[in-house]
Amino acid sequence: MRKGKKRKEAEQVIGKQDRMGRLFVAPPVILFLMFTLIPMIMAIGMSFTKYDVINPPSFVGLANFKKLIHDEFFWIALKNTCVYTILYVPLGLLISLGAALFLNADQKFVGLFRTLFYLPVLSSTVATATLWFWILNPQLGLLNGILRIFGIPNQAWLYNSRLAMISIVMMSLWAGFGGNMMIFLAGLKGISPVYYEAAKIEGANRWQMFTRITMPSITKTTFLVSTMLIIGTFQVFDQAFVLTKGGPGNATITLVYYIYNNGFKNLNMGYASSISLVLFAIILLMTVINTKINKADI
Structure with missing residues (x-):
């Protein structure tokens, strides 16, 4: 009798815990389903x-995807997005890792630098763009002021088709490296100091310790950051929308910006959805390729 009573009480406790768990999980699950x-x-x-939002949608089969093949602006947007990815991902990795290595060292005011480096991540895109509008101003901008010190003439950063994408990359690097830096820093903190002490005893220099200990130890961290960067670059929108509006001459129009133009400006939701599906396939393909490349090291 006692065993049966205890078993019943245990089942009631487990059932209560199960209901509470479902209750806590329900809000994020509902939000995931809805949004x-x-x-x-x-x-x-x-x-x-x-589908133009006003009239009911009409089935057209693969017509939207066939239109993509001959859409000049789609290929321009894809090329610009790839250029942004090629520029941003390697630089994002190098700067984030470099900042993490600096903060991981036993330096003075590390806490202050950590806060300053991470602060741009907390800023809104509009605030960041406002700051960079001033920095990149052709006449009074801080960047051109620095270049004039070295005898370099003013550059029309946001109004030159060759420099506009570079300007967006610079803003993105400044605004986003702090988050990846913290991920790298967490990976570096997980490396045991014993490895470095043993390497010093064997006479290894800093470069050898970095290549033989640090990099192999943070392979998974590097894979995570690189995957996040690749996915983020193919979804870039805010920077081009706020800084350049896709110009000059469509030099900074990206895939997501092109989706926005078709969906919300031209009210061509069906075509915008087809571009979104292609973008999803591209991101999935790039993620798989990145996984295959890093698979041997993970």
Whole structure:
């Protein structure tokens, strides 16, 4: 009798814990369904339709995807996004890792530098863009002022088709490296000091310790950061929208910006959804390629 009573009480406690767990999990699951999964399913279905928001959607099959093949602006947006990715990902990795190595060293005022480096991540895109509008101003900008010290003439950073994408990359690096820096710093903190002490005893220099101990130890961290950077670069929108509006001459129009133009400016939701589906496939492909490249080291 006592065993049966204890078993019943244990089942009641487990059942209560299970209900509480479901209750705590329910809000994020509902939000995920409402704002992620359901919109994704709707976008997939809408990509096979012609829909202008005003009139009911009409099924057009693969017409939107066939249109993509001959859409000059789609290929321009894809090229610009790839250029942004090629510039941003390696620089983002190097700067984030370099800052993490600096903060991981036994230096004075490390806490202050950590706060200053991470502060741009907390700033809104509008605030960051306002700051960079001043920094990149052709006449009174801080960057041109520094260049004039070295005898370099003023540059029209945001108004030159060759420099506009570089300007967006500079802003993105400044605004986003702090978050990746913290991830790298967490990985560096997980390396045991014993390895470095043993290497010093064997006569290894700093470069040898970095290449033989540090980098192999943070391989998984590097893979995580590089994957996040690749996904983020193919989804870039705020920087181009706020700083350049896709110009000059479509030099900074990206895939997400092109989706925005088609969906919310031209009210061509079906075509915008088809571009979104292609973008999803590209991001998935790039993630798989990055996984294959890093698989041997993980």
